[in-house]
Amino acid sequence: MRDTYHEELDALGGRLIEMTRLARHAIARATTALLDADLTAAQEVISGDEDINRLDEEIEASVFDLMARxxxxxxxxxTIITALHMSGDLERMGDHAVHIAKIARRxxxxxxxxxxxxSIVLEMGHQAELLVIKAGEVVENRDAETALELDSDDDRMDKLRRKLLRRILSPEWKHGVESTMDVTLAGRFYERFGDHAVHVADNLVYMVTGEKPKDFEPEA
Amino acid sequence: MRDTYHEELDALGGRLIEMTRLARHAIARATTALLDADLTAAQEVISGDEDINRLDEEIEASVFDLMARxxxxxxxxxTIITALHMSGDLERMGDHAVHIAKIARRxxxxxxxxxxxxSIVLEMGHQAELLVIKAGEVVENRDAETALELDSDDDRMDKLRRKLLRRILSPEWKHGVESTMDVTLAGRFYERFGDHAVHVADNLVYMVTGEKPKDFEPEA
Known part of the structure; x- marks a missing residue:
């Protein structure tokens, strides 16, 4: 019985890592969709979100099962409660990739x-990938020390978003209202994607150490 | 021992209801801040978010305690796991009110x-209040039937947001880039506030019936 239990706990970790892989793929393809007006990539992100949602549901079911039995x-x-939070964050990261893909599709x-x-958006996409890859690694290795780095890694994303907004607000910006809206929202979706990755890492720190990192937000 | 247990469960419900009250107050004041350029209201929303966060943390601690003991x-x-999700949604609703207040402050x-x-934004603010009040009522009365209404109540919010975006995209829109950005983001924050209220109601349905409502999203 104890063995099945630890197998289930391991399976929980495995599903979280798989979610980080899917979220990484989703944000990479969403960036392609956005920059290259690639409709196939956009559709792939939108329909692929089901897989991330299914893993989230499996984690929730498994948490119930572990708790009850x-x-x-x-x-x-x-560990179990924290896994539930991480799963919620990763599920939202998939949603943000979908939001970006839908801008491209529209x-x-x-x-x-x-x-x-x-070039700024491309860099935001790369930074998003870096954050989710690193979140996956710290979860896989239960590495609380590296997890603490994500907060400053995310500063880069925040800087890129501010740069994007400055460009929109500069007198040189000659594009129409639709572009202003799309770029504003896309910038926000990348930033939120990054915030959730930091939150996954913060939860890993809490899982491993029992201490919440400084500035830990209840929800990203 | 059993009595303390049920007292703690009740306290969990009480905290959730208090969170709906605070979230309602926050979105009402954020709307005032936005429409009247009322800096005092904006600051109040921003600093008041701590109270919502504290309740979320108390709920999380209480869930741990209940589970462990x-x-x-x-x-x-x-009930306990669902309360944790609701708390997360309500905490995010407070954050969206803060985002709106920060636009006003800026x-x-x-x-x-x-x-x-x-008038459109005022109506979005009212719809947001209506949704969070109703979410509070269904939680208080464990009313799964009324909870199912929130999804269509939220359609009104989605319609208002589309109306807002149509106005920005119309040839009559003569405001600058900054206004376009602010209105785009404010519209999104109200919409998200509504989505989270629906999610609280969906979780109440699941809590009471054990069945997830149609179109139930893992996370709002």
């Missing part, structure tokens, strides 16, 4: 991103 | 909302 306490209890065959902003 | 199963377990002493959009 094993009545875990102390560290195991913290503007197809045009690109929603004016050419002079492509 | 009482090892609940079946219905009680579902544009002070100007109003971020051009006069011709005031």
């Amino acid at each position: 094993q009545q875990p306490v102390a560290t195991d209890l913290r 503007r197809h065959p045009d690109s929603a991103i004016p050419s002079e902003l492509r | 009482q090892q609940p199963v079946a219905t009680d377990l579902r 544009r002070h002493p100007d109003s971020a909302i051009p006069s011709e959009l005031r």
Whole structure:
């Protein structure tokens, strides 16, 4: 019985890591969809979100099952509750990739991103990938020390978003209202994606150490 | 011991209801801040968010405590896990009110909302209040039937947001980039506030019936 229990706990971790992989793929494809007006990539992100949602549901079902049958306490209890939070964050990261893909789909065959902003958006996409890859690694290795780095990694994303907004607000910005809206929202979705990745890492710190990192927000 | 347990469960419900009250107050004041460029209201929303966060943390601590000491199963377990989700949604609703208040603060002493959009935004604020009040009522009365109404109540919010975006995209829209950004984001924050209220209601349905409502999203 104890063995099945620990197998189930491991399976929980495995599903979380799989979610980080899917979220990474989703944000990478969403960035392609956005920059290249690639409708196929956009559709793939939108329909692929089901897989992330299914894993989230499996984690929730597994948490119920573990709680009901094993009545875990102390560290195991913290692990299970924390896994539930991480799963929620990763599910939201998938949603943000979908929101970005939908901007691309709405503007197809045009690109929603004016050419002079492509490099900033590309970098935001890369930063988002970096954050989710790192979140996956710290979960896989239960590495609370590296997990603490994500907060400053995310500063880069916040800087990129501010740069994006400054460009929109500059007198040189000559694009229309639709572009202004699309870029504003896309910027926000990347930023939120990053926030959730930081939150996954913060939860890992709490899972491993029992201490909440400084500035830990109840929800990202 | 059993009595303390049920007292703690009741306290959990009481905290959730208190969170709906605070979230309602926050969104009402944020709407005032936005429409009237009322800096005092904006600051109040921003600093008041701590109270919502504290309740969320108390709920989380109480859930841990209940799990560890009482090892609940079946219905009680579902109640506790669901309360944790609701708390997360309500905490996010407070954050969205803060985001709106920060738009108001950034544009002070100007109003971020051009006069011709005031009535739409006011109506979005009222709809947000209606949704969170109703969410509080269904939680208080464990009323799964009324809870199912929130989804269509929220359609009204979605319609208002679409109306807002149509106005921004119309040829008559003569305001600058900054207004376009502010209105775009404010519209999204109201919409998200509504989504989370629906999610609280969906979770109440699940808590009471054990069945997830149609179109139940893992996270709002």
